[in-house]
Amino acid sequence: MVLSVIFIYGKKKRDRMKILFVLLFIPLLMIPAFAQENTQTLPTEKGTLDVKLSYDEVIIGELTTLRTDFINPQSQQIQEHIDWSLTVSKDGETIWGPTPLSHTSEGYLKNLKYEFEDEGKYNLEFGIEGILFQPIPLEKVSFIVQVGEASAQPDTQPQDTTPPSNDNGGGCLIATATYGSELAPQVQQLRELRDDTILQTKSGESFMTTFNEFYYSFSPTIADFERENPRFKEGMKLTLTPMITSLSILNHVDIDSEEEMLGYGISLILLNIGMYAGIPVFGILKLYQYRKN
Numbered sequence: 001m002v003l004s005v006i007f008i009y010g011k012k013k014r015d016r017m018k019i020l021f022v023l024l025f026i027p028l029l030m031i032p033a034f035a036q037e038n039t040q041t042l043p044t045e046k047g048t049l050d051v052k053l054s055y056d057e058v059i060i061g062e063l064t065t066l067r068t069d070f071i072n073p074q075s076q077q078i079q080e081h082i083d084w085s086l087t088v089s090k091d092g093e094t095i096w097g098p099t100p101l102s103h104t105s106e107g108y109l110k111n112l113k114y115e116f117e118d119e120g121k122y123n124l125e126f127g128i129e130g131i132l133f134q135p136i137p138l139e140k141v142s143f144i145v146q147v148g149e150a151s152a153q154p155d156t157q158p159q160d161t162t163p164p165s166n167d168n169g170g171g172c173l174i175a176t177a178t179y180g181s182e183l184a185p186q187v188q189q190l191r192e193l194r195d196d197t198i199l200q201t202k203s204g205e206s207f208m209t210t211f212n213e214f215y216y217s218f219s220p221t222i223a224d225f226e227r228e229n230p231r232f233k234e235g236m237k238l239t240l241t242p243m244i245t246s247l248s249i250l251n252h253v254d255i256d257s258e259e260e261m262l263g264y265g266i267s268l269i270l271l272n273i274g275m276y277a278g279i280p281v282f283g284i285l286k287l288y289q290y291r292k293n
């Protein structure tokens with residue numbers, strides 16, 4: 001009976017810690033989460049675009065999601081309005097495609113799926129024929145996907161490669177769009193906080209990894225909307241500044257254990273709740289009292 005009570009208490013304590021860590025990392029969603037397990041960025045034949053292909057572990061006979069980003073090599077931002085097609089070949093023989101010419105207004109493909117039926121080297125060739133509603137001469141870029149025992153990483157391509165924008169893959173889409181560059185001090189601060197503080201704990205690393213799909217489900221849309229609406233972009237700056245300022249506290253403290261991370265995290269959560277919820281509510285109440293009197 002005593003052992004059962006201890007087990008239940010321990011399980012509840014672990015569950016509470018997981019919930020608290022989720023709350024801790026919600027404010028950090030604008031920090032770039034890890035890209036999918038396999039990621040490679042290559043230029044098209046003439047260097048007009050960089051194409052980034054990301055996918056999780058390939059399981060034979062199951063659909064694999066091929067997250068594809070079309071990137072402007074000058075700005076390193078997602079390039080909107082791309083006309084593309086895809087051909088899949090194996091052992092020099094085309095086994096799927098070429099697909100009909102398709103258009104992505106967002107500049108990325110998050111629902112492109114393909115079923116790899118057996119082991120071996122697959123060649124995925126993207127064809128680009130239009131940018132911003134303007135046709136261009138066909139440019140191709142090819143990726144090799146190794147299915148089977150060696151599928152942990154994409155094969156090295158014989159052509160020159162363009163490295164991802166940061167070591168962990170993916171870009172700070174929201175923060176970069178807000179501050180205009182991945183080299184902006186605010187973006188660098190967020191990246192350093194993630195790499196030098198959050199990821200130094202096992203729980204932090206685990207939770208940051210799980211945020212990948214959630215982050216990329218909305219961040220490209222917000223970043224695109226910022227680029228199209230300068231007023232919204234300025235509003236995002238005002239929104240993010242208090243949080244970034246509060247998070248900078250973590251850069252000036254020594255966190256050597258999961259308990260210390262949890263303690264500082266709870267403190268920052270309460271601080272941000274006070275800034276983003278408490279102050280507006282207090283202002284509304286004061287305004288209501290003023291009008292009532």
